[in-house]
Amino acid sequence: MLPMQESRGSGRKLSSSVNTKLTTYAARHMRSLTCPRRQPVVAALRAGKIRGSSYRGGAMAEGREITNNSADSAADVVGEAAVQLVYHPQPADTLVGLRVRQRIKRWGLLLRGVFLTLWVGQWLLGTVNRGSVDVVSTVLFLFVVLLVAGYPRLHAAQVQRIVAWQGEYRTTVSPAGIATSSDHCTLIQKWSVLQGYRETRGHFVLLSRDPNIMCIEVLPKRGLTTADDVDRLRALLDRYSNRV
Incomplete structure (x- = not known):
């Protein structure tokens, strides 16, 4: 037991x-x-x-998968926010950009005005002193007026000869910056390189940050696919740059 x-x-x-x-x-x-x-x-x-x-x-x-999914969704947002333009550069595009640059700098317009004023004064003083119009002085005066007034168009034509042979331009504006590519080259710019932009009737003109504004980027609105893309592009520019 x-x-x-x-x-x-x-x-x-x-x-x-x-x-x-x-x-x-x-x-x-x-x-x-x-x-x-x-x-x-x-x-x-x-x-x-x-x-x-x-x-x-x-x-x-599977936390890695969740992280990857969030990254993919962020990439999707960036992709949706991007605006694409497809266009062939025209002399009018460059002319608009140069005129905007001159208005921003103002020193160029001031110097041109002073130069024309000096030539007008010299021509008037010579005419008054001689009591008659001098043909040579008048021809030189008209040449200077035409040269000063037509210089932006001459500059635009020179730029057109540089860029026209590159063919079609494809520009993508996204939160990461502005990427422009053609059949021969690709240019990528961050937003930090720009001091701002100005909108005209048919263009968005982007201006570089350096004091002399040596670089300008002209985005013609005709390169956009729909009218809504204009508002989307304007919203991107307002968010990542300044209107000047």
Whole structure:
């Protein structure tokens, strides 16, 4: 009888130890389920969105996929925000850009005005002193007037000869900057290189940040696909640049 009693006692001890272990495991399991950090994981497990094998050590192995998805969605947003223009540069485009540059700088217009004023004064003084109009002086005066007035068009024609042979231009304006490519070259500019832009009736003129505005980017509105693209492009320019 004693051996039977000992076996019963050992059985009770074994049963109590097993119960204790099960209780401890259940308590730990319940704490993991009620942990705020693991509740979304548990919900995902119940919904079948995450396989149990992908969850290790309280962290999701699919976290990389979630991060990649967020990156892809951000890239999609950037792609949606981008505006594309396709156009062939025209002399009128360059002329508009040069005129905007002159209005911003103002020194060029001032110097041209002073130069013309000096020539007009010299011609008038010579005519008054001689009492008659001198043919040579008049021809020189008219030549200077035509040269000063027509210089922007001459400059635009020179620029057109430089860019026309490159063919079609494809410009993409996005939060990352302005990327312009042709059949022969590609130019990428960040927003930090620009001091601002000015909108005209048919163009957006982007001006470089240097004091002399040595670089201008002319975006003709005719290169846009729809009328809504004009508003989208204007919104991008207002957000990442300044209207000057």
